[in-house]
Amino acid sequence: MSDGAEFAIEDAKDGRRLVLSGNYLVSTIGVADDELRAIEEPISEIDLSGVREIDTVGAWVALGLSRTTGGKIVGASNRAARLIGALDGIEASEGNLHPDRPGAVARVLESTGQQVGIAQRGTTKAVAFIGQFIVATGSVIRHPRRFRTTAFVRQLELVGVSALGIIGLMSFLIGIVIAQQGAVQLAQFGAETLTVNLVGRITLRELGVLMTAIMVAGRSGSAFAAQIGTMKLTEEIDAMRTIGISPMEALVIPRVLAVTFMMILLGFYSSVMAIIGGAFVSDLTLGIPFLTFLARVQDVVPAYDLYVGLVKAPVFGLIVGMTGCFQGMQVEGNSEEVGKRTTKAVVVAIFAVIVLDAFFAVFFTNIGWA
Structure with a gap:
């Protein structure tokens, strides 16, 4: 049957x-x-x-x-x-099972309105997060014993010491590329010796700090978002609040301070490695001795180029750290949200760093540090 x-x-x-x-x-x-x-x-x-x-x-x-x-x-x-x-008294509906699709203009306006709403809510949350960070920082300053020294040192190791290898290799190769490509172009004008100026100034002033910030955003910013997001998802942060521990003081402040401080050292280290890479390729292809290249850098690169990089580095580090922690604190719902927020932390941090770098370039040019 x-x-x-x-x-x-x-x-x-x-x-x-x-x-x-x-x-x-x-x-x-x-x-x-x-x-x-x-x-x-x-x-x-x-x-x-x-x-x-x-x-x-x-x-x-x-x-x-x-x-x-x-x-x-x-x-x-x-x-x-x-x-x-x-x-028996119900009649079958003859309506269209598929609703009419609105026109292109209506869809664009609707999508724009949704994005504006999302941006407005995100801005409100970001401002609130910054306010909480400032309040927590003030509280730690008033009560220094509440500062998490162990967590801070641990983050210094993770953000800085553990990144020396990859950042050094990246910067060394960037220096090689800049020197090699710059020499090819300058050779058309018989000015190969100006490769020293090109490598020294562009690495100390721009690429050293910028590429380091991008690398730190992809490496440490994503880690901050994933770590804090997972803790938020498993309700560890709620448990911390329950027993009287401030997540801002325990999780956010050590990470943000660590990445802000280490960006200064990593940015300078990156610039030095890029100059060494430029000197290495110049010794091989341009006939400029390695030590002569390094000595020449001291003569042709003004001191304010170094200051420009050192001023930008902590700002970039602050942006990367705050973005990673903020996105991690916004995780809610399910594990898929951790991946989304981690990706968003990297994208937003890199975008913000590049935009700020453009503003810095205009600012320093206007004050005569060009």
Whole structure:
């Protein structure tokens, strides 16, 4: 005996009759439903005596057959009769199952409005986070014993010491590329010796700090967001608040201070490694001795180029640290949110760093440090 929905058309004295059998349930009626809808010939009776189980969907199908073929429903069980009676006064909707798609202008305006709303809510949360950070920092200054020295030192190691290898290699290779490509272009004017000026100034002033900030954002900013986001998701941060520990003091301040301080050292270290890379390739391809290149850098690079990099470094570090911690604190819902916030922390931090670098470039040019 089949558990599905079956039917047969039989000849009768007063016309043809449709005999339904089996289970007419939402889970079993699928195949038979398409075939039943294809019946267009007149039917005198629709016999439900062979139907073992029926639900609202099955009753609706039987009622629909009665309406389209004109057949009279007979042999219905008490349950089937009650369901059919309840559905008898309901008419099938002929409305469009797929709503009309709004025009391009309406979609653009709607999307723009949604993005503006999201930006407004995000800005409000960011301002609130900055305010909480300032309050927590003031509290730590008033009560120095509350400063998490161990956590701060640990973050110094993770952000700075552990990153020396990758940042040094990256900066060394960048110095090689700048020197090699710069020498090729300057050779057209017979000014290969100016490669020293190019490498020294662009690394100390711009690329050393900027590339370091981008690397720290991808490495440490993402780690901050993932670590704090996971703690938020597992309710560890709520537990900290419950026992009287401020998450800002315990988690955010040590990370932000560590990345702000280490960006100064890492930015300078990156610039030095880039200059060493430029000196290395110049010794091999331009005939400028390695030590002569380094000595020449001291003569052609003004001191304020170094100051420019040192001024920008802690600002970039502050942006990266605050962005990573802020995105981590916004995690809620499920583990997928951790990945989204981690990605957003990196993207927003890098974007903010590049925008700030452009403002710094204009500012320092206007004050004569060009």
